[in-house]
Each structure stands twice: as structure tokens, then as C-alpha cells.
Amino acid sequence: MPPKKAVKEEKILLGRPGNNLKSGIVGLANVGKSTLFQAITKCTLGNPANFPYATINPEEARVIVPDERYDWLCDFYKPASKVPANLTVYDIAGLTRGASTGAGLGNAFLSHIRAVDAIFQVVRCFDDAQIIHVEGDVDPVRDLNIIGEELRIKDIEFVEKNLEALKKQTGRGGQSLEMKKLKEEQAIVESVLAWLQDGKDVRKGNWGTKEVVIINQLLLLTAKPVIYVVNMSEKDFIRQKNKYLPKVKAWIDENSPGDILIPLSVSFEDRLTRMSDEEAAKECADLKVKSMIGKLVVTMRKALNLGSFFTTGADEVRQWSIRMGTKAPQAAGVIHGDLEKTFIQALVVKYDDLKELGAEDKVKAAGKLLIKGKEYVMEDGDIVLFKAGAAKS
Incomplete structure (x- = not known):
């Protein structure tokens, strides 16, 4: 039988968990x-x-x-x-x-x-x-x-x-x-x-x-x-x-x-x-x-081990605070709890890529629009659009 994969234990930081520190x-x-x-x-x-x-x-x-x-x-x-x-x-x-x-x-x-x-x-x-x-x-x-x-x-x-x-x-x-x-x-x-x-x-x-x-x-x-x-x-x-x-x-x-x-x-x-x-x-x-x-x-x-992700568009540019090491569904939950519960995927653009290429369509054409799932660990400076299902009533 193949050996079992070692489960990597996530390091817990000193201090309260959360993003509003x-x-x-x-x-x-x-x-x-x-x-x-x-x-x-x-x-x-x-x-x-x-x-x-x-x-x-x-x-x-x-x-x-x-x-x-x-x-x-x-x-x-x-x-x-x-x-x-x-x-x-x-x-x-x-x-x-x-x-x-x-x-x-x-x-x-x-x-x-x-x-x-x-x-x-x-x-x-x-x-x-x-x-x-x-x-x-x-x-x-x-x-x-x-x-x-x-x-x-x-x-x-x-x-x-x-x-x-x-x-x-x-x-x-x-x-x-x-x-x-x-x-x-x-x-x-x-x-x-x-x-x-x-x-x-x-x-x-x-x-x-x-x-x-x-x-x-x-x-x-x-x-x-x-x-x-x-x-x-x-x-x-x-x-x-x-x-x-x-x-x-x-x-x-x-x-x-x-x-x-x-x-x-x-x-x-x-x-x-x-x-x-x-x-x-x-x-x-x-x-x-x-x-x-x-x-x-x-x-x-x-x-405080805090980082940022951004949501952007003509209506609003907003910088959200999260603890470093936060996964995509939990980051979505910072915006709204329902987004975490019904999370499907995160469409991620790196800030440096957008700044270098100068347009969202150019980022996509260069293959640098990233589609990430539930295990994705957010990186400081990510520009994100979260996709979620319908919330259960």
C-alpha cells in the first residue's frame, strides 16, 4: 500500500483569531x-x-x-x-x-x-x-x-x-x-x-x-x-x-x-x-x-499579521483586512457570511499583473486570471471576484 500523505499541521498564531483586531x-x-x-x-x-x-x-x-x-x-x-x-x-x-x-x-x-x-x-x-x-x-x-x-x-x-x-x-x-x-x-x-x-x-x-x-x-x-x-x-x-x-x-x-x-x-x-x-x-x-x-x-x-485583498470596479474599490493565511471561502465571509457558506470559486488577479499590463482584458488574455477553489490561501494584494451559489432560505 502506498504510504499515507503526512498531514501538514497549520501553525496557530498567538493572539485572538479574526480580522477586526x-x-x-x-x-x-x-x-x-x-x-x-x-x-x-x-x-x-x-x-x-x-x-x-x-x-x-x-x-x-x-x-x-x-x-x-x-x-x-x-x-x-x-x-x-x-x-x-x-x-x-x-x-x-x-x-x-x-x-x-x-x-x-x-x-x-x-x-x-x-x-x-x-x-x-x-x-x-x-x-x-x-x-x-x-x-x-x-x-x-x-x-x-x-x-x-x-x-x-x-x-x-x-x-x-x-x-x-x-x-x-x-x-x-x-x-x-x-x-x-x-x-x-x-x-x-x-x-x-x-x-x-x-x-x-x-x-x-x-x-x-x-x-x-x-x-x-x-x-x-x-x-x-x-x-x-x-x-x-x-x-x-x-x-x-x-x-x-x-x-x-x-x-x-x-x-x-x-x-x-x-x-x-x-x-x-x-x-x-x-x-x-x-x-x-x-x-x-x-x-x-x-x-x-x-x-x-x-x-x-x-x-497583527493582517494583510489585504481588494474588490474593484466602477462602483467601488474596497480594501478588506484579513489575517495572513486565510483561505478564500473565509475571505469571502469577511464581505458577507452567505458568500462563505455558498462559496464556489474565486477569480483572482495579482495586483502586479494588472499594474504591469494596464487592463483586465489584457490580464485575461495573458492567462493570468486565476481560478481558485476552497483551499486557496489568499495572498496580500489579491484582487478578487468571488463566485457563490444561491443562499438557502
Whole structure:
């Protein structure tokens, strides 16, 4: 008999499944979080102020994701309606030392972080006697250690409670399949607890599929992807030099290797938002710098493992967000649930092919209109027409 084909196990990612994922802006009090939120979202939500806990309840806004492919498709089709992709961003109250034990707005702060899927961690790297620092002076490495420790302490507390509940169940004994499953879960939770107690963040572990399934149920704070945002003075940003930056980079390399660092000036970005697009472009050209807001949004989207597909035509060009690795029927379901249930096939055109050939009929004539079935894994930038049957009443 021919050998059975090995079934390839699909890798499960840390974090909640889904396409409508959220990011949160996190940091100590008075590091520029709310002003950055306003600059990213170009709105007046948030509550920037020169005192701790100016933000209490998290503010929410949706941010348009900059994408040259979407802009080109809009120019190409000149549709009546244009719908870009967006990213939901929260401005979360400032953390303080002892937040894990309830200090400041600690418990509310940590519950708000638990509700988001990825973190912009803002670190203050500028001196300004007019802006209070909650710790008394500017020391970004100390601030990074405080935040990292507070998040781990809260995760340890949460995992310990979960483990205690599991031990009560496994303590009953028995050999049933359910008991075996509970004991496996307990062993995984114990390994996660040991990892945290060793001072390491969960997202940095090399976890297997069974472990990831359990970790995702815990919604741990240190399992979320992090992008470190270094907030410099406008002067330092323009000259691309800051005395604190090498120390922050060294800390990340040692404690969070592989995580992304994005230096910017929140005050500069805030100033740009008060200008017209033309004025902002001229200001950046004159100073020979670029706004970092677009990079922040695109980088966070990648950290969330989100990609795009497009539906196009004279009526509408729309960019849809999906998790990378999504199959065609589930992508169709993002548009409408009935499309997933009655999916027949996907007609796919690659963006690069359409841009190169310049017309849909030329793409088809070149044999580059692809007909894909239920097992097709969507690729970032696919232009798609889904074919579906009639929905059952």
C-alpha cells in the first residue's frame, strides 16, 4: 500500500483569531501617548495634559491604512465609492509603578490592555522641565523595566489563579479522556508560569500548537506583539540624534529581541496635523525628514499579521483586512457570511499583473486570471471576484 500523505499541521498564531483586531497605545503617564493618538488618528479624541491620568477611559478611533496599491486602484478604476482599510487604535490610561497591585489606575489600565491585540509602547526620550515625569526624571530604560515588570506580574497573578482552578479539577483523579486533557492543560499552564517567573515575556517563547491554543485562552498581556515608539524632541528627531536612543536599542536587543523600534517626535507629528497636506509636505521637505505616522500604522498591521485583498470596479474599490493565511471561502465571509457558506470559486488577479499590463482584458488574455477553489490561501494584494451559489432560505 502506498504510504499515507503526512498531514501538514497549520501553525496557530498567538493572539485572538479574526480580522477586526485592535492596537493600544501604552506607556507611563506623561510620555506623549494621547498626543500621539491624536496625531495617528487625526482627531481630537484623547486628553493630552501635563499631569498623570489625564486619560482614564480608553479612547478609540479608526485609522486609514496608507497603501500605494489602493491609491493606484482608485486612480485606475475611478470608482463612485472608495473604502480603504483601517486599523482600530486605543489610547490607554498611563501606567505607573505598582499598577499590577492596583496603584494609580492600575487595574483599569491592565484590563484595557487585555482588550487589545497589540501594543504601541511609547517611551519618553526627551528632557523638558515643563512636562512632569511620573518617576521624577527621564530614564527610558527604567521606564521600560517598569512596564515590562508590571505586565509580567499581572500575567503571573492571572496564570496562578488559572493553575489553581485546574489543580482543583485534576485533584479529583481518574483516567477519563477529559481528565487526561485537563492534566495536559495543567502541564502547559505550569510551563507558561515558569517562563514568566523567569522574567521572560510569553510572546518570546517557542510554543507548540497545543501550547498556543491554551495561551490564547488566557489573553496574556505579555503574549501581545509590541512596537516600541521612542518619543524624542523635535530638535533631536530632525537632526536624527538622541542621547537615550542607543540605551533603548540595547535594552530591546537584550530583553525583546526582534521587536521593532520606531523613533519619532510626537510634538513634530502633532504640529504636522495642524497643517494642510501641502503645508505638511513642504515642512518635511524643508527639514529633510518624513512623518512616521504612516510607518507606525503599516508596521502595527504587519505585527497583527493582517494583510489585504481588494474588490474593484466602477462602483467601488474596497480594501478588506484579513489575517495572513486565510483561505478564500473565509475571505469571502469577511464581505458577507452567505458568500462563505455558498462559496464556489474565486477569480483572482495579482495586483502586479494588472499594474504591469494596464487592463483586465489584457490580464485575461495573458492567462493570468486565476481560478481558485476552497483551499486557496489568499495572498496580500489579491484582487478578487468571488463566485457563490444561491443562499438557502
